[in-house]
Amino acid sequence: xxxxxxxxxxxxxxxxxxxxxxxxxxxxHKSVSWYQQVLGQGPQFIFQYYEKEERGRGNFPxxxxxxxxxNYSSELNVNALLLGDSALYLCASSFVTSGEQYFGPGTRLTxx
Amino acid sequence: xxxxxxxxxxxxxxxxxxxxxxxxYKTSINNLQWYRQNSGRGLVHLILIRSNERxxxxxxxRVTLDTSKKSSSLLxxxxxxxxxxxxxxxxxxxxxxxxxxxxxxxxxxxxP
Numbered sequence: 405x406x407x408x409x410x411x412x413x414x415x416x417x418x419x420x421x422x423x424x425x426x427x428x429x430x431x432x433h434k435s436v437s438w439y440q441q442v443l444g445q446g447p448q449f450i451f452q453y454y455e456k457e458e459r460g461r462g463n464f465p466x467x468x469x470x471x472x473x474x475n476y477s478s479e480l481n482v483n484a485l486l487l488g489d490s491a492l493y494l495c496a497s498s499f500v501t502s503g504e505q506y507f508g509p510g511t512r513l514t515x516x
Numbered sequence: 517x518x519x520x521x522x523x524x525x526x527x528x529x530x531x532x533x534x535x536x537x538x539x540x541y542k543t544s545i546n547n548l549q550w551y552r553q554n555s556g557r558g559l560v561h562l563i564l565i566r567s568n569e570r571x572x573x574x575x576x577x578r579v580t581l582d583t584s585k586k587s588s589s590l591l592x593x594x595x596x597x598x599x600x601x602x603x604x605x606x607x608x609x610x611x612x613x614x615x616x617x618x619x620x621x622x623x624x625x626x627x628p
Binding site: 408437439441443445446447448449452459460462492494496501502503504505506507508509510512 | 546547549551556557558559560561564604606608612613614615616617618619620621
């Protein structure tokens with residue numbers, strides 16, 4: 405079975421630009437969550453979606469937005485990029501909103 | 517913000533020795549999970565322990581949970597060089613959104 409996939413793997417953007425990150429969950433999983441991991445720290449929760457509805461939002465500015473599609477894949481959008489947005493962005497999927505999460509390999513975003 | 521705090525931040529041991537990592541958290545939880553991360557890539561789920569459980573085993577892993585002290589420990593027995601990674605505890609709250617809150621991690625180095 406294919407695991408959680410994320411694209412792109414690496415991305416370099418300039419301050420002020422916009423970025424879209426993509427995630428495909430494990431087949432049958434209806435919940436997708438996004439996390440930001442800054443170097444040397446643990447992941448921080450950004451969004452959780454279940455059945456295409458937002459079920460939770462972390463303490464991130466409105467520049468961050470996300471959505472989930474009918475096939476349960478998801479996009480994370482970040483507008484007006486700042487240097488501090490440089491991080492590894494992780495997507496995780498699960499059958500429901502609770503319990504163990506299956507993580508993708510992440511997208512490493514560098515903002516210059 | 518990080519709820520959990522792992523202790524120690526870094527641990528270096530010889531192959532065959534046991535490794536113990538501790539995690540403390542602040543709020544009431546539904547479950548506590550441990551994840552492993554190799555070289556800044558995706559996280560791998562290791563074990564989940566529910567709030568009404570005190571101890572759980574999985575292969576060479578042993579997890580304990582003390583909800584009165586809001587703490588957990590992960591023991592890896594007979595460690596191998598392949599166990600070298602960062603280990604994170606993550607808590608799922610018992611109310612509201614079910615997003616995971618991660619600690620800052622323990623970096624384990626197993627010397628061959």
